[in-house]
Amino acid sequence: MREIPAESKTIESVAQAIDALTRGKLLDALAPEASARRGDARFGLWFRGHERASYQLVPSLLRPTPGRAPMDEVSLTRHFRALNPDAVPAGTPDFAALVTMQHYLAPTRLLDWTENLLVALFFAVRDPRLDDGDEDAALWILNARRLNYQSSAYRRVSEVLYANDVDVVARAALCRVRNRDEWRDGVARSLQAPDIDGEHYRHARLLAAIGDTPIPVSQIASEAQAVDLRAVPLNTPRGIKPSKLFDEHNWASAERLALRLSMPVAVFPPRANPRIRNQSGTFTLHGGRYVADTKAWEGKTLSPTAIGAPIDLLDIDAALRRTRILKWLRIPAAKRAGIRRDLALIGITEAALFPELDYQSRQLAERWTPPREGEGDD
Numbered sequence: 433m434r435e436i437p438a439e440s441k442t443i444e445s446v447a448q449a450i451d452a453l454t455r456g457k458l459l460d461a462l463a464p465e466a467s468a469r470r471g472d473a474r475f476g477l478w479f480r481g482h483e484r485a486s487y488q489l490v491p492s493l494l495r496p497t498p499g500r501a502p503m504d505e506v507s508l509t510r511h512f513r514a515l516n517p518d519a520v521p522a523g524t525p526d527f528a529a530l531v532t533m534q535h536y537l538a539p540t541r542l543l544d545w546t547e548n549l550l551v552a553l554f555f556a557v558r559d560p561r562l563d564d565g566d567e568d569a570a571l572w573i574l575n576a577r578r579l580n581y582q583s584s585a586y587r588r589v590s591e592v593l594y595a596n597d598v599d600v601v602a603r604a605a606l607c608r609v610r611n612r613d614e615w616r617d618g619v620a621r622s623l624q625a626p627d628i629d630g631e632h633y634r635h636a637r638l639l640a641a642i643g644d645t646p647i648p649v650s651q652i653a654s655e656a657q658a659v660d661l662r663a664v665p666l667n668t669p670r671g672i673k674p675s676k677l678f679d680e681h682n683w684a685s686a687e688r689l690a691l692r693l694s695m696p697v698a699v700f701p702p703r704a705n706p707r708i709r710n711q712s713g714t715f716t717l718h719g720g721r722y723v724a725d726t727k728a729w730e731g732k733t734l735s736p737t738a739i740g741a742p743i744d745l746l747d748i749d750a751a752l753r754r755t756r757i758l759k760w761l762r763i764p765a766a767k768r769a770g771i772r773r774d775l776a777l778i779g780i781t782e783a784a785l786f787p788e789l790d791y792q793s794r795q796l797a798e799r800w801t802p803p804r805e806g807e808g809d810d
Contacts, residue, residue, distance in 0.1 A: 433656035434746040439762040446774045461756045462575045476577035476592050478545040481556030485570040489745045492539040496655050501724035509607040526604035527595045547712040550780045557768040569763040576698030579757045583695035592700045598630045599697045603719045611737045616643030641689035646734035648672050653741035661751035694720035694740040706787040
């Protein structure tokens with residue numbers, strides 16, 4: 433897995449976080465191009481808070497543990513749906529099912545983001561048990577539209593995706609398939625739904641990239657590893673050659689589309705429950721899958737059945753030269769408590785972000801419990 437790059441700035445207060453976003457040159461490398469704005473120039477800037485700066489931008493399902501086989505995503509998803517038919521009725525689209533599973537803390541291929549800087553800042557400093565620790569927190573900023581321009585396997589545009597976009601349908605279908613043939617057939621069935629957007633020829637091109645395009649075995653992995661997308665092995669008419677993935681002239685080749693399906697895309701979900709509305713929630717939906725053992729492909733160059741390993745956000749960012757999709761701000765551990773107090777003063781609390789009654793009760797208990805002597809003093 434790629435090392436986290438150096439932070440862009442250190443912030444020590446809520447005011448400094450807002451200043452970093454609204455003043456100075458921090459966002460110059462992240463702001464959408466004029467041709468991609470289509471209205472609000474800042475639409476598509478998303479935020480995520482990490483309680484530890486060492487945490488990777490990888491969803492829970494795709495964090496393999498060394499020495500242990502990957503989680504069985506298909507069985508997990510089927511079992512969740514069988515146990516909870518009221519929450520995920522029969523016929524629920526895959527992406528909607530994943531959002532429900534994420535809501536109830538099941539491991540999925542979704543990574544939470546928010547449109548609200550202060551919400552992300554809250555999650556970065558949320559846990560008071562880490563206040564006296566020695567590891568700083570992190571606030572990440574993502575240009576969601578630029579990510580989709582690079583990772584879409586359907587259409588090359590700088591736009592946020594929605595649940596009925598084909599890129600979303602294709603990646604979400606991975607939760608119920610075990611090989612590329614199942615994947616192609618499952619996506620083909622899903623594309624017959626009347627609310628799925630897109631043109632037939634683009635559907636056919638994507639289905640061919642899924643089902644008819646063998647991938648180099650170097651793209652199969654049992655554990656996370658950094659991928660150099662400026663020289664990634666691709667199957668070409670002259671054999672497997674290191675190639676630049678972001679080649680403007682060959683963007684729609686089947687081999688490049690197949691590889692892009694292992695990348696994340698940024699999705700604006702239906703805000704169908706109060707929690708996701710209160711948190712201004714969005715997601716990145718990640719592609720790819722790890723295998724338990726790569727020995728089955730030893731001595732081979734191509735695989736027509738395997739699903740390639742995930743490619744993460746840092747790999748994409750590292751492959752871009754003049755633009756970026758990611759920046760992050762460091763939050764010193766010693767400043768966590770002060771930031772949390774200031775957020776509470778302006779109404780950014782656990783009770784505001786989690787409307788469920790158990791969270792409301794916990795917030796009330798904290799508010800009306802007298803502090804220990806010296807607690808809360810600056």
